[in-house]
Amino acid sequence: MGALNSLPDEPQYVGLAEKTGFSFEQIGILHKRFKQLSNNGETLRREDFNTIPDLLCNPIRSEIIEAFFDRRNFRQTDAVGTVHEIGFGEFLLVMSHFRPPSIRLDDEQKEVIRMEKLRFLFNMHDTDNDGTITLEEYRHVVEELLSRSGALGKETAKGIADAAMLEVASISMGHMEPDEFYEGITFEHFNKLLKEFEVESRMNIRFMNMDTTTLCK
Amino acid sequence: MVLIRGLSPQFLDHLLTGIEDICGHYGHHHWKDKLNRFNKKYIKKCLIAGERSREPQLIAFYHKMEMKQAIELVESGGGIKLPPVVPSTVSMQNIQPKKPPPPVERALPQIPKGREDEIRKILRGNLQKTRQRLRSYNRHTLVADPFEDGWSDLLLKKSKMIELEKKITEMNNYLTVPAAPPDSPTITRARLSSDPQAYQRKQLSDSVPTIQVDLASPQSPDSLSLLDELQRADQRRELRRRPPPDEEEGGGLMMRPPQARGGDQGEEGGPSAKEQRLQRCLSDPGPSAEDDEDEPFLS
Numbered sequence: 001m002g003a004l005n006s007l008p009d010e011p012q013y014v015g016l017a018e019k020t021g022f023s024f025e026q027i028g029i030l031h032k033r034f035k036q037l038s039n040n041g042e043t044l045r046r047e048d049f050n051t052i053p054d055l056l057c058n059p060i061r062s063e064i065i066e067a068f069f070d071r072r073n074f075r076q077t078d079a080v081g082t083v084h085e086i087g088f089g090e091f092l093l094v095m096s097h098f099r100p101p102s103i104r105l106d107d108e109q110k111e112v113i114r115m116e117k118l119r120f121l122f123n124m125h126d127t128d129n130d131g132t133i134t135l136e137e138y139r140h141v142v143e144e145l146l147s148r149s150g151a152l153g154k155e156t157a158k159g160i161a162d163a164a165m166l167e168v169a170s171i172s173m174g175h176m177e178p179d180e181f182y183e184g185i186t187f188e189h190f191n192k193l194l195k196e197f198e199v200e201s202r203m204n205i206r207f208m209n210m211d212t213t214t215l216c217k
Numbered sequence: 218m219v220l221i222r223g224l225s226p227q228f229l230d231h232l233l234t235g236i237e238d239i240c241g242h243y244g245h246h247h248w249k250d251k252l253n254r255f256n257k258k259y260i261k262k263c264l265i266a267g268e269r270s271r272e273p274q275l276i277a278f279y280h281k282m283e284m285k286q287a288i289e290l291v292e293s294g295g296g297i298k299l300p301p302v303v304p305s306t307v308s309m310q311n312i313q314p315k316k317p318p319p320p321v322e323r324a325l326p327q328i329p330k331g332r333e334d335e336i337r338k339i340l341r342g343n344l345q346k347t348r349q350r351l352r353s354y355n356r357h358t359l360v361a362d363p364f365e366d367g368w369s370d371l372l373l374k375k376s377k378m379i380e381l382e383k384k385i386t387e388m389n390n391y392l393t394v395p396a397a398p399p400d401s402p403t404i405t406r407a408r409l410s411s412d413p414q415a416y417q418r419k420q421l422s423d424s425v426p427t428i429q430v431d432l433a434s435p436q437s438p439d440s441l442s443l444l445d446e447l448q449r450a451d452q453r454r455e456l457r458r459r460p461p462p463d464e465e466e467g468g469g470l471m472m473r474p475p476q477a478r479g480g481d482q483g484e485e486g487g488p489s490a491k492e493q494r495l496q497r498c499l500s501d502p503g504p505s506a507e508d509d510e511d512e513p514f515l516s
Contacts, residue, residue, distance in 0.1 A: 033241045054238040054247070057254060060228065064235040098236055124232075135312050145227055162309065163288040164220035170307040182312045193221050202229060205236055206244055 016089060019075065020096035026207050030095060034088050043085040044068070059148035063124045063141065068094050072123050080129055100204040114200040115191070121199070122190050132184030135165050168193065220284070283372050 013027050022030070037051065038044045049055060049065045058064065068086060071079040073094050083090075097120045101113045125133040125141055142161035146152045152160075169182040172189050176182065185193070234246040 030240065033239075036241070037239075049239065052238050052241075054251070055235055058231055058235045058238070060231050061235065064232060064239075095236070095240070098233070121228075121232075141228070142224060145224065145231070160220065160224075160284075162312070163284070164224065165312050166288065166307065166309060167220055169312050173307055173311070176307045176311045178308075178310050180311055182307070194225060197222070197225060199229075202226075203233070205233060205240065205242065205246075207240075207242070 016092055019089075020092050021099055021102075022092065022096060022207070027092065029207075030092060031088055034091050043087055044091060045085045059144045060124075060141070063127075063144070066127070067120065067124055070123055072129065073097065073120060095207075098203060098205040099207060101200055110200060117199050117203045118191055118194065119187065121194075121203070122187050125185075125190075130184075132186050133190065134184040135162070137184070138165055220288070286375060287372060 010024070013024050016022070016027055017024060020027075034044065035041075037048050039048070046065055046069065049068075055061055055064075066082070067073055068091065069082045069084070071081050071083060074090055075093050075096075086094075097117055101110055105113070122133070123129075125137055127137055127140075128134075139158055139161040142164070143154060143157045146157040146160065147154050165182075165185075168185055168189070169176070172185075173180075173182060230246065230250070233244075234250040237244040237247040
């Protein structure tokens, strides 16, 4: 394949391959894409994502873009906060959350992968990084999800978010005094809620089928 | 669980489509999303004539709306068991951060008036009838649809309640009780008699002075059915709105706001006797039913 011959930064790729689990070939393809988006620059900024026309129609566009600049997704322990620009390494690290788990993994390793993917989803909701998805945060997501597509009004989406939150609170807290306050959905509870969701098999992109010829301009 | 689980696939779909777009990879999410958008934008408008091109959206909307209302109902203590949800004391109060709990009965935010409300009413009217008609062999009941199981009963009851409430307000204007305000003792007693189990009143002796009410026209079937409906509706309404039993047991006489109980002034003395009398009156429409009353209120 032509892509293999045009890999300029092979030593760097070794490190990235180890960190992310991507093959050299996949890394090469994604690097090409990175250069396209960054206009051959070394770093990507949020504005660069606006050059992708299809992304503009996406209701949760801003959450997705933010995920690329969220240090919690850079696989560095306890890193928090956001950055203004990212290099290829970070780009690849964020992408790696969508790699399908290898079939050869045992249950424990699969569980690790599942937690990583779930954590990524959680981070997308918990924007202020206080460890909980608050009502306000959840409302925001639901609003974007449901009312941006035009099907529902803002108030309705808000109502649905409230109802969902109420559901979660009822299930996790059972009984609450009128003056008690439910802080929000913790990661632990988020995990429990989505236990049967099979995130490890659903939250994947088939990078293997990627081909340089199909990359859109 | 239902709502979060319902929303998650949508969220994930958009997420994966977005990632594919970022990669520049035309994966199946990309195509699925593109096709859906194209379909929504052009095909539906061309192939489905007129207003109906907006319908599927509205049906999905209707379902989400009804789900939301069902949750509201559970939250407000509707007294209808919902299988997957454990009744709890958690309410909107517990999750709203700053605002004090809203004073209206429905704790969840109301949808603003306008098109959405209109649409909802129309949809409910039409779709509910369809549901009822097709209940016998609705395809949703053939293939076990967990989404609809248990919800459909809830929704029907809720819609019946709303319709009855509407009827009540309409009927209140047409009651033929002479010189009686909308919340006359007649109606009040009708409510009381309908709900013996909800009001755990002690049995008082008949010597306590009571005020009996002669129904204006107990014989006419119209008023009977009217009361019947009122009773049923109010029973449901009471179940929804009544305060916890502890409050009721306290000290005998209690003044209630007119909407909830009717303006009974000190008449709470012999409710059981009244109940009996009224019920007798309903079952036996003969005019002699009220002869043994001590103080006929209306003669």
